[in-house]
Amino acid sequence: MSPASPSKTSARTLGVLALVAVVAYSADQFTKFLVTTNLTVGESVPVLGNALVLYFVKNSGAAFSLGAGYTWIFSILAAVVVVVIVWFARRIRSLAWAIVFGLLLGGVLGNLTDRLFREPSFGLGHVVDFISTPWMLPAIYNVADICIVVSMALFILLTLFGVNLDGTRTTRASEAAAAPAAADPASVEDAEAGPESHTPKPDAP
Incomplete structure (x- = not known):
């Protein structure tokens, strides 16, 4: 059996990257829709006791609510990350790396959508956070954050194991x-x- 041509490999990895990004983005936006339509800001709902709590907050900053007064900067940085990933995607030939960048792209787009289109204004919107696990993290986060963290963990693993983009x-x-x-x-x-x-x-x- 002859090996797949570079063009076919590139198309396959781009397809995987796009699919992962769409799934991650859709899951993030759908869960945020459920939260914003069923909970009020500040309301908490225990799911697994104190191990997992749905706690609806609006975050104008980054992780741990840092930089709350610089929402527009985070919007610009997120937009830059999206552009870089899209431009960089054509160099990827590894399915594992396609998953990494797909998760990162979907997660960044999820939070960027909040910053662009949610209140109070375009580019200054607050990100919807609702997942609280006090035993693990002293922070409230969302599905997009999970995708970004998982992508970073996979990035480190692939780098340690010497897996290249090709x-x-x-x-x-x-x-x-x-x-x-x-x-x-x-x-x-x-x-x-x-x-x-x-x-x-x-x-x-």
């Missing part, structure tokens, strides 16, 4: 094999020159 894997053995050649440019030149470079030349008369 699907290849960099191991310590391959790095060690490449190190001597990189450290000795003369050996590289000899290899490029071929066996003729080692043929002794006759002495001049």
Whole structure:
């Protein structure tokens, strides 16, 4: 069986990235719709006792409500991240990396939608947070935040395991094999020159 062409691989990874982003974004917006239509701001509903509580708040800042007075900056940064991911997506050939960037894209778009279209105004909207797990995090978050955190965790794992964007894997053995050649440019030149470079030349008369 012949290997898939780069164009087919690229189309497949782009499809996976887009699908993951759509699912993540849809889940985030749908859960926020349910919360905003069924709860009032400040209302809490225990789901699993104190382990999982639905607590509806509006966050104008970043994680842990930091930077509450700079909502417009977070809106610009999120828009930049979206543009970078879309531009960078064409370089991805690994399905694992496609999932990482799909989760990141869907999560960032989810919170960016809140900042752009929710009250009080365009670009200054407050993000809807509603998931509270006091035993794990002293913060209230949403599905978009979960997607972003999971994408970051996968990013670290793939980096540690040496998985590249093109699907290849960099191991310590391959790095060690490449190190001597990189450290000795003369050996590289000899290899490029071929066996003729080692043929002794006759002495001049």
